[in-house]
């Protein structure tokens with residue numbers, strides 16, 4: 652099923668012609684829970700990984716309030732998804748047996764169980780070039796793989812905790828059958844539920860922090876006479892996306908462009924992947940794709956706007972920036 656973003660209520664460049672030169676395309680990924688294979692683009696799905704290549708690990712020390720195994724995270728989601736789907740309002744949500752399992756998982760394991768051994772990263776996304784025209788695939792590559800270390804204090808910055816692989820799918824002769832998994836997850840909301848993608852290219856304009864201040868002032872003044880929101884309706888697409896403009900900063904001032912340079916070679920970086928805490932929210936509801944209207948009887952868990960069940964911090968967005976000099980350099984990630 653394809654997902655189609657409704658047309659913008661207004662092309663903002665018709666009101667502010669200077670924005671026309673700043674228009675860019677992005678690829679909305681439209682993840683939906685499914686059973687992706689290594690052959691397709693996915694979020695949280697298995698990676699087409701050559702059996703002879705070491706799986707990336709992170710040897711940094713991380714902290715978590717509780718630990719869960721990857722299997723516990725999957726079990727918890729399976730129980731809650733089933734319970735909400737088959738819920739009988741006269742009974743409680745969970746059976747006594749389910750409640751016991753959920754309570755045990757919520758209690759988690761003692762954070763001191765975390766050893767200093769390097770922990771395998773987990774797959775975040777795998778994107779084939781045929782699905783995402785908006786990614787700068789280095790010559791000779793057609794597959795981007797993104798992995799991270801699922802701890803809240805790990806995913807921001809520039810380190811081995813967040814890694815990219817650009818490869819040529821045809822070079823992978825023997826696929827790794829079973830990927831290593833970390834013994835423990837520090838933040839279960841950094842474990843994407845396996846999703847298939849329905850990529851769609853959309854047109855975007857920059858967030859306010861990448862615009863001339865004088866233009867921002869005029870846009871905000873114009874907004875006051877409308878029901879439209881430049882940030883919510885007219886500029887960047889919400890949700891998981893590749894390329895396009897960076898997400899707006901929502902809880903702090905924007906970084907200076909110099910702060911966003913590649914830490915390996917100091918080249919400028921460009922937005923690569925945007926990992927949100929939901930596909931749309933109250934402000935950006937006009938981007939909700941056709942076919943995703945809420946059904947009155949739809950279970951509230953996991954929720955139509957939360958297919959991947961990833962939450963960044965308190966509902967922020969993790970913006971990936973890739974080196975424009977060498978996309979193989981470590982990406983920079985910023986919570987925005």
Ligand SMILES: [Zn+2]
Pocket residue numbers: 913914915916917918974975976977980
């Ligand atoms: Zn670089």
